[in-house]
Amino acid sequence: MSRLTIEKPWQRWLIRFGVFVAMAILTVPGLWVVLTAFRPNIEVLARPAVWIPQNPTLDNFARLFGLSSAQQGLPVLQYFTNSLVISITSTFVAVVIGMAGGYSFARFSFKGKATLFLAFMLSRTVPGVALSLPLFIIWARLGLIDTSFGMILVYMAVNIPFTIWLTDGFFRQIPVDLSEAAQIDGCTRWQAFWKVEFPLARSGLASAAIFAFLTSWNEYALASQLTRTTASKTMPVGLMDFTAQFTVDWTGMSAMAVLIIIPALVLTFVVQKHLIAGLTFGGVK
């Protein structure tokens, strides 16, 4: 389109200016939080405002891990471990189960297919807060409240429908002929899947996995009700520890925010290309 339209110079500058403003709005809030994570608390509260950090410090991170004697540390390391264990386990299981489902939708036609697909999507629609109420009642009776296992089960259910949607799209992009050719050459359907279709879908599956991981990693509504202590509290729930105190600890919260965002940032950069392709073409074609 850009090659078709010939813009006047002032129009081109207007477009650039618009893009610049939009990008500034998208990035400045996050960068501001990152800057705050490296500031001493006095600077945050200073008036007039201090814009550029005068005394950059790592104290806030040290404080989180209990390395500083100034303030008792929060069990952030434990939250981090809980988050990792819960997110990785639920992602792995959700991708295995979701992949089987997605393959089924992509390769077979069967009775009730469209209804079943819609049912999966609608199960994902149920708001986490609304689902947390009955889960709280049931989990309490089963003794699953405040356990990693309970959270893993929940996140599996949250991630399976979307994994099915994404993998269905990825498998449909792989021509059926490839697997059929392998079967003519003597492979069973099972072997044909692992030798031909799985390797081709691997990058797509990786992005489905990362998407599931991020969903679990970032989830708050369910985790905030179904976890109680360091036994299973995740990072987003732990972030609220700072507001439970008398004053809001802005620098401490910012440091924790940085810890939450880093894995998400790295993973999204790795996967962005496949993710966009998966969402659009999985949906359209």
Added chain:
Amino acid sequence: MTTDVQTLSQPRTKDRVSFFASPRAIPYMLLLPAIVVILSVVLVPLLVSFWTSFTAYNLTKPATLFQFVGLRNYQRLLTNADFWWAFGRTFVFVTITLNLEMLLGLGLALLVNKITWGQRTLRTIMMFPMMFSPILVGFQFKYIFNDSIGLLNNALFDLHIISQPIPWLVDGTLANFSIIFAEIWMSTSVFAILLLAGLMALPKEPLEAARVDGCNPLQVFQHITLPFLMPFVYIAMTIRSLDVARAYDMVKIMTNGGPAGRTELLWTLMTRTGYQNSQMGMANAMGYVSIILSIVFTFYFYRKLVAARTFMGGAQ
């Protein structure tokens, strides 16, 4: 789960054997684990919640789980002003944010599509808010909109635009503006990125043909670009309506429904009723209202998506 499969496929009757051994069973077998998980972690709880919404269940009195009260919870909801305010506010909140996100996302996608140099970097920057946990978005804007130390008021002070701090999160109207702003910040990217992918997949020939035939840019946009983009709009709408409720996390940390209930959404009211006031029966009744609201939104856009897909000649 594997044991389920085995017990089910135990030869019991003749036709059962032939069904489970036949190729017809394969797609169902592949879907079985997913179905089992969704049934046990989503559907069964939803049935429990449905039952609970007809009882006087109070968390502090476990026996009340079996105290059936019929439609009393729903009746009370319908006559409760707080509920209707929260319901109305949620509906308006979702409508405003989804529409603005769509328009701003479309605008951003069109702008970025015009830029040839550094487009990949711009796309990466656009992904930025998508990485943020909603709870982080809430924290970030709670900080930025803070009246005494927030970035926004600090900037306005230093530019001599204001002399008194603006109480962004303390005044009811401004607090609503703030949560809408935060929600739009969080989700406009979803639209921008998907619509940009659509623009990049746009075939060039019809555009050239229209131009040769003397269409002006507005006509080209209206009759060619926009119809082509519609499936992408519906995908984005479907994805967004799947998780409109994540606004809960954000509002929870930013205002927690305050000041004086002026930013109370259905979701925050629900948790307050259920966990803080222990009125689980009532909370589950509200939960059902919110579930139906979400399902209606998603179902509507999903149907549009399927129709658009068929129109584009795709499978399914």
